[in-house]
Amino acid sequence: MIAKTSAPKKQRKQGMLDNVMRQFDNAADIIGLNPNIRKILEVTNNELVVHFPVRMDDGEVEIFTGYRVQHNNSLGPYKGGLRYHPTVDIDAARALAMWMTWKTSLAGLPYGGAKGGIQLDPTKYSDAELERITRRFTYALGDNIGPELDIPAPDVNTNPQTMAWILDTFMSTKSPSERSTNMHVVTGKPIGAGGSQGRDRATGYGVFLSIKFWAEHKNIDLKDKKFTVQGFGNVGYWAAHFLEQEGAIMTAVQDAYGSIVNEEGISVENLLEYTKANKGSIVGFAKARSIDNSEFFGLDCDICIPAALGNQITEKNASKIKAYLIAEGANGPTDVKAEQILLEKGVEIIPDILCNSGGVIGSYFEWLQNRNGEIWQLEEVMAKLEKKLRESFNKVMETSKKRNVDLRSAAFIIAIERLEEAYVQRGIFP
Numbered sequence: 001m002i003a004k005t006s007a008p009k010k011q012r013k014q015g016m017l018d019n020v021m022r023q024f025d026n027a028a029d030i031i032g033l034n035p036n037i038r039k040i041l042e043v044t045n046n047e048l049v050v051h052f053p054v055r056m057d058d059g060e061v062e063i064f065t066g067y068r069v070q071h072n073n074s075l076g077p078y079k080g081g082l083r084y085h086p087t088v089d090i091d092a093a094r095a096l097a098m099w100m101t102w103k104t105s106l107a108g109l110p111y112g113g114a115k116g117g118i119q120l121d122p123t124k125y126s127d128a129e130l131e132r133i134t135r136r137f138t139y140a141l142g143d144n145i146g147p148e149l150d151i152p153a154p155d156v157n158t159n160p161q162t163m164a165w166i167l168d169t170f171m172s173t174k175s176p177s178e179r180s181t182n183m184h185v186v187t188g189k190p191i192g193a194g195g196s197q198g199r200d201r202a203t204g205y206g207v208f209l210s211i212k213f214w215a216e217h218k219n220i221d222l223k224d225k226k227f228t229v230q231g232f233g234n235v236g237y238w239a240a241h242f243l244e245q246e247g248a249i250m251t252a253v254q255d256a257y258g259s260i261v262n263e264e265g266i267s268v269e270n271l272l273e274y275t276k277a278n279k280g281s282i283v284g285f286a287k288a289r290s291i292d293n294s295e296f297f298g299l300d301c302d303i304c305i306p307a308a309l310g311n312q313i314t315e316k317n318a319s320k321i322k323a324y325l326i327a328e329g330a331n332g333p334t335d336v337k338a339e340q341i342l343l344e345k346g347v348e349i350i351p352d353i354l355c356n357s358g359g360v361i362g363s364y365f366e367w368l369q370n371r372n373g374e375i376w377q378l379e380e381v382m383a384k385l386e387k388k389l390r391e392s393f394n395k396v397m398e399t400s401k402k403r404n405v406d407l408r409s410a411a412f413i414i415a416i417e418r419l420e421e422a423y424v425q426r427g428i429f430p
């Protein structure tokens with residue numbers, strides 16, 4: 001059993017949790033959300049913190065702390081990623097779980113929201129250690145996750161391999177006859193282990209599509225438009241890949257190790273090749289020059305794609321931003337104060353819960369295939385993803401126009417109204 005706890009307002013630190021709560025309050029105020037439903041959505045349903053021992057390669061035992069926060073499941077099973085990062089703590093998991101609830105609701109999926117992970121720096125561990133850490137974490141989560149209960153997926157520093165270890169561990173704890181019915185306990189698996197075609201690129205493709213739809217809406221041709229990317233992981237790379245195919249030019253990239261710029265353009269594929277041979281880092285790429293990290297957000301460009309961590313665009317750098325569009329590949333990259341500055345400057349922001357929702361939509365398709373014993377082709381997955389994302393995008397645009405609000409407020413309004421309707425129709429037990 002996991003305890004029902006909450007994130008009381010007065011205990012909130014400045015950070016992602018404060019940010020998501022302010023975003024929620026703003027939209028709830030605009031629609032005059034039923035106060036009782038507001039009370040429910042302001043808190044998380046369940047919060048699990050686990051401490052577990054793992055044997056390291058040198059024979060010593062290390063204790064790790066893992067989290068899984070389940071925010072809301074009124075629309076379906078809890079859904080959301082697991083991240084491995086030093087910044088993972090209970091407040092980060094709460095904030096990210098809440099964003100998942102709004103994201104899945106906005107996307108019209110039959111899911112709720114959850115998030116979790118382990119507080120660690122994965123670069124400090126060997127692959128064998130990461131495997132044991134992942135398997136032991138999965139075991140500690142036990143039946144608090146499950147294919148119809150709570151379905152994890154990749155997030156920062158986790159990948160299809162991580163999901164395969166989770167799947168294998170979870171299945172191994174079930175009786176033989178039940179094993180194959182648990183394939184959809186995680187999504188974002190490798191294709192050979194029940195994954196779906198297209199899930200690898202789904203988030204980045206969704207970021208690209210959001211930008212494309214926005215540009216179409218504004219009558220802007222993406223050809224020769226300059227874009228910068230923060231984070232050259234799965235999301236940043238695939239978004240850049242599709243933008244480059246459309247004729248846009250990547251002029252700067254920042255990752256955990258440093259920042260590089262070339263106004264003439266940085267080849268997305270060349271940079272990917274380079275990072276593969278350079279322990280994942282962009283630093284030292286020959287066809288670009290290094291700049292100080294603090295210069296990154298002030299660089300000249302049309303589109304800026306934060307695709308790394310939360311709270312990257314703040315009061316400190318917002319006024320320096322020259323892009324006219326920010327496409328949020330990451331969750332919570334822009335804080336509320338920065339957003340105000342940007343909106344006053346006329347910068348538009350495609351909010352995370354829309355912009356990066358391609359990932360969880362792709363996860364939904366994987367989950368459906370596992371559940372129904374189907375295997376879909378890549379083209380089919382991509383076409384379905386585009387259709388779903390276009391629907392969400394159009395809804396956000398319409399709501400923004402109708403209510404005369406920014407895109408984030410519009411996205412939150414749609415997400416919250418869907419949840420409100422579910423509560424109104426079903427009532428509160430008992």
Ligand code: GLU
Nearest residue numbers: 080081153155359360363
């Ligand atoms: N971690 C991704 C996100 O933040 C994907 C979640 C999922 O596919 O469940 O949206």
